[in-house]
Structures are given as structure tokens and as C-alpha cells.
Amino acid sequence: MAAIASEVPLPGDNRLGAILGDLSSKGWSWQPHMLPDALYHALRAEVLAANLQDDLAPAGIGRETDYQLDRTIRKSRIAWMDGSTPAQAGFLQWAEQLRQSLNQGLMIGLFEFEACFAVYQPGEFYDRHLDSFEGARNRVVSLVVYLNDDWPAENGGALVVWPEGADETSEPAARLLPEQAGVVFMLSETVPHAVEVTQAPRFGIAAWWRVNPSIQGHIDPLA
Numbered sequence: 248m249a250a251i252a253s254e255v256p257l258p259g260d261n262r263l264g265a266i267l268g269d270l271s272s273k274g275w276s277w278q279p280h281m282l283p284d285a286l287y288h289a290l291r292a293e294v295l296a297a298n299l300q301d302d303l304a305p306a307g308i309g310r311e312t313d314y315q316l317d318r319t320i321r322k323s324r325i326a327w328m329d330g331s332t333p334a335q336a337g338f339l340q341w342a343e344q345l346r347q348s349l350n351q352g353l354m355i356g357l358f359e360f361e362a363c364f365a366v367y368q369p370g371e372f373y374d375r376h377l378d379s380f381e382g383a384r385n386r387v388v389s390l391v392v393y394l395n396d397d398w399p400a401e402n403g404g405a406l407v408v409w410p411e412g413a414d415e416t417s418e419p420a421a422r423l424l425p426e427q428a429g430v431v432f433m434l435s436e437t438v439p440h441a442v443e444v445t446q447a448p449r450f451g452i453a454a455w456w457r458v459n460p461s462i463q464g465h466i467d468p469l470a
């Protein structure tokens with residue numbers, strides 16, 4: 248199986264510089280139309296097919312060991328990626344190039360990547376949350392990619408991003424529409440965010456890079 252090939256910005260490219268600068272100065276970065284076209288179309292076709300075939304499961308919240316389905320906090324459906332199609336393999340390669348650039352630029356030792364397709368039907372949402380489960384220090388950088396052809400503002404479904412470490416009373420830093428091939432980077436442990444109720448089916452990918460848990464916890468990193 249050949250992965251769909253694509254280029255990401257190389258170190259020194261303006262876009263990559265902007266992402267690195269945004270992440271270090273404010274903890275998040277919005278990059279309109281960043282996903283390459285061939286990957287966009289192939290991934291969108293897959294998420295549409297998964298949605299039609301009902302190949303998606305209700306999303307949970309909380310730690311994996313303490314998995315909860317709380318439909319008052321999060322209502323959407325997801326399908327984990329395993330890299331078994333050209334589109335998914337291409338996406339994982341694209342993300343791997345980004346991982347290397349982020350590690351070089353930020354010295355943060357991102358290690359593992361996990362990604363899922365996410366579909367929000369009209370009326371669905373995700374309340375304000377952090378992506379890294381408290382105390383676990385596992386997810387370090389979050390990546391969100393939007394797979395919607397058109398997204399008029401009346402559709403709702405905006406991603407609301409708060410400043411790093413903001414409390415419940417702070418004003419949001421941004422309200423981003425899930426526009427075609429747009430990409431969001433966020434520091435998973437410090438940037439609160441929410442998905443407003445959507446009025447139209449909303450397609451995307453939610454993904455995270457983790458640090459190496461054995462090195463983080465100093466448990467036999469060489470074993």
C-alpha cells in the first residue's frame with residue numbers, strides 16, 4: 248500500500264516558524280488551509296464513508312483507565328486511525344514530519360502520535376476542557392484538522408480557544424471556524440478549549456503527540 252505523499256513546510260519555512268513562535272508565545276496556533284489538498288480529499292472521503300457506514304463510536308472523556316461516557320460534556324463520535332489506508336498512512340507521515348520539526352524547534356521530545364476521525368452531528372458539542380488528563384502528563388501537543396468543504400459562520404461549531412491557563416471567567420482568545428484543511432496546534436496541558444454546538448455535520452481529525460512515558464517518569468528509560 249502506498250501512502251499518499253505530501254510535503255510539510257521544512258524548518259526555516261515561514262509557516263513552521265509561525266507555528267513554533269505561536270506555541271512558545273501563546274500556546275496555540277491557527278493555520279488556515281494547511282493540510283495538503285490530496286490528503287484533505289482522501290481523508291474527507293474516508294470520514295464521510297465511516298459516517299455513512301456508522302463506523303464511529305461515541306467518544307468518551309477522562310483517563311483511559313477511568314473511561315467515562317458523559318454525554319453532557321462531550322457529544323460526538325470518533326474512529327481511531329490505524330494507518331491501514333493510503334490516506335491514513337499519508338496523514339501519519341505528514342504528522343511525523345511535523346513531530347520532527349516541533350521537536351527540533353521546541354526541544355520538547357514528542358514521541359508517540361495518536362489520531363482519530365471525529366464527527367459532530369447537528370446539536371453535538373464538546374464543553375470546555377484540557378486534552379491532557381490531569382496528573383498524567385502524557386498528551387503534550389494537540390493537533391486538530393478540519394475536513395469540511397464549506398463552513399458558513401451560521402453553522403456554529405466553532406472551536407473556542409482560551410489563553411494558556413485561563414480560568415472559567417476569562418474571555419476566549421479566539422473562536423475558530425472548522426474550515427477546509429485548517430489546522431490547530433495547542434499545548435494539551437494548558438490551553439482550555441471547547442467546541443460550540445454545531446448546526447451542520449462537522450468533520451475533522453483530533454490527534455495528540457505524547458512524550459515517552461518511561462523517560463518522563465524516569466522508569467528504566469534504557470530498558
Ligand SMILES: O=C(O)CCC(=O)C(=O)O
Pocket residue numbers: 365373378391405406425440441442451453
Ligand atoms: O474538533 C475540534 O475543534 C476540537 C476537538 C477537541 O477538542 C478534542 O477532540 O479534544
Ligand SMILES: [Fe+2]
Pocket residue numbers: 376377378440
Ligand atoms: Fe480537545
